[in-house]
Amino acid sequence: LYCHLPAPDFPNTFENLKFRETNKFDESCEFQHQSFQRFEKLTMANEGVPPIFAAQLNYLLSHSPFPIRVEQMWSGSKNEPWLDRFTLLIPFCLDYIKWDVMYNVHSPLSAPDLIFGPDDERFPPFLLSCGGDQTKSPLHILSNWNSKDPSRLLSLILQLREFYSAYQRKRVGEVDDDRVKFEISTMLAREGIEMSLSSGAEKPEEVKFAVPLLDTNLNSMVPGCPWRHQQKIYLQVIYPIRKYQSAPSAPRLKLVSTPELRSLFSVEDFKLLTWLDGMCMAEYLPAVEDTLQMQIVEAVSLIGIRRRFIEALPSAFGRPLEADAVFGRKAMVLVANGVFTFLVHFLIPLQFPKQQPTLILQSSQHFNAQGVPIRSPPVSEYPWSPRWELSEMALRIFDFVVEESSNFKKSCNEALQQR
Incomplete structure (x- = not known):
């Protein structure tokens, strides 16, 4: 077994604010479990979106301070192929609010109509009742729409979201619950x-x-951080309204993070402190933050250990073909046993070295009926000790791959015979 080292216009403002008549959107509120189709870099050629609308939407997707998604797009005319309407999923309170943006391909210079959710019928009247600086109102943007400015849609959505937050805060403040x-x-x-x-x-x-x-800037804690949006960790707190409860109960608590943060820290592995009787959030939050801060600092320090492990791989496997240089979560090497060449994928866990890497072997010579290289199942059971030096870890994995390569080659040949 040896290593192969390759080189590597708008008459009535209020009419633009409408309500959705479809069913309530009730998908999961957790950021990390959302799975939405992205519509990025839209063009008339590949998506059927008129350029004047595509420019607005592209700008929104590229410059939003939080990850807005496009759930669906459709045409407002049965006789026109152009996609001039779409549904936005906008993050709010660890959930998504669902708003339809309705352009008109026959009047491309006009402002879009907006349709809000079925539970927000009081939101447009709330907008109209708000005083203050009217130049900062979304109604001002709609009544002074400039279709040539690609930033207008984003400005509209951001201001609407800000007013929506104030609207929800007002609703919560009107709840008849002293707690x-x-x-x-x-x-x-x-x-x-x-x-x-x-x-x-x-x-x-x-x-x-x-x-x-x-208050820590999590992005700045990771050298070479690739995250475009600011990463955040939130505590979701849910209180049942007292009139439905015979006695006060502990709130439901859950830690939630922006999805990209999982490359550094898993909130699922964080054990929330127990909520004691008579406790309030002013007491609870500081204790949670102190513990969380310590674990984040530890998670950042583990990046260096994972990187050094990857740096130790060449002593046994040769220089990796690919490696995750930021978080140290993945690496890939090319090895051979005689004429049989294959890849070894290293999937390095956040808790390394307490938890050992998962290995996946991938043949470079055997392919299934779909033309996909044959892979082994993930392997995470092999000799391991977190107390070994990093170089010894690499050598022990090398020895295991030596023993496993013949079995993997045999399973690849059997897979071809069964085709």
């Missing part, structure tokens, strides 16, 4: 808190809070 009112008063000093009131025909009313944790 909720008290909790709000204790968290007023915190910036960035979002809240919403959820209700339905078949479930009790609940107040949801999304509380951002840590």
Whole structure:
């Protein structure tokens, strides 16, 4: 067994604010479990979107401070192929609000119509009732629409979201529950808190809070950080409205992060502190943040250990073909046993070296009926000790691959015979 080292216009503003008549959107609120189709870099050629609308949408997707998604696109005319309407999924309070943006391909210079969700019928009247600087109102953007400015749609959505946040905060403040009112008063000093009131025909009313944790700039803690959006960790707090509860109960708590942060830290592995009787959020949050801060610092330090492990691989396998230079989570080497060449993929866990890498072998000579290289199942059971030196870890894995290569070649040949 040896290593192969290759080189490597707008008459009525209010009419533009409408309500959705479709069913309520009730997908999972967790960022990390969302799976939406992205519509990025849209062009008339490959998506059927008129360029004047595509420019607006592309700018929104590229410059939004939070990850807005496009769920679907469709044409407003049965006789026109152009896609001039789309549904935006906008992050809010660790959930997604669903708004339709309705352009008109026959009047491309006009502002779009907007359709909000079925539970937000009081939102447009709320917009109209707001005083203050009218130049900062979304109604001002709609009544002074400039279709040649690609940033207008994003500005509109951001301002609408800001007003929507104020609208939800007002709804929560009107809830007849002393406990909720008290909790709000204790968290007023915190910036960035979002809240919403959820209700339905078949479930009790609940107040949801999304509380951002840590003042630390997580992006700056990772050298060479590739994240475009600022990474955040939130505590989701859900209080049932008291009129549905015979006695106060502990809120439902869950730690949620932006999805990219999983490359550094897994909130699923963080054990939340126990909520004690009589506790309030003003007591609970500092303790959670202290523990979380320590674990984040430790997670950053583990990046260096994973990188050094990858740097130790050449002593046994030769220089890796590919490696994750930022987080040290993946590496790939090319090896051979006689004329049989194959790749070894290293999937390095966040808790390395307490947890050993998962290995996947991939043949460079055997392919299935779909033309995909044959791979072994993930292998995570082999001799390992977190106390070994990194160079010894690499050599022990090398020895294991030596023993496993013949079995892998045999399984590849058997797979070809069964085709």
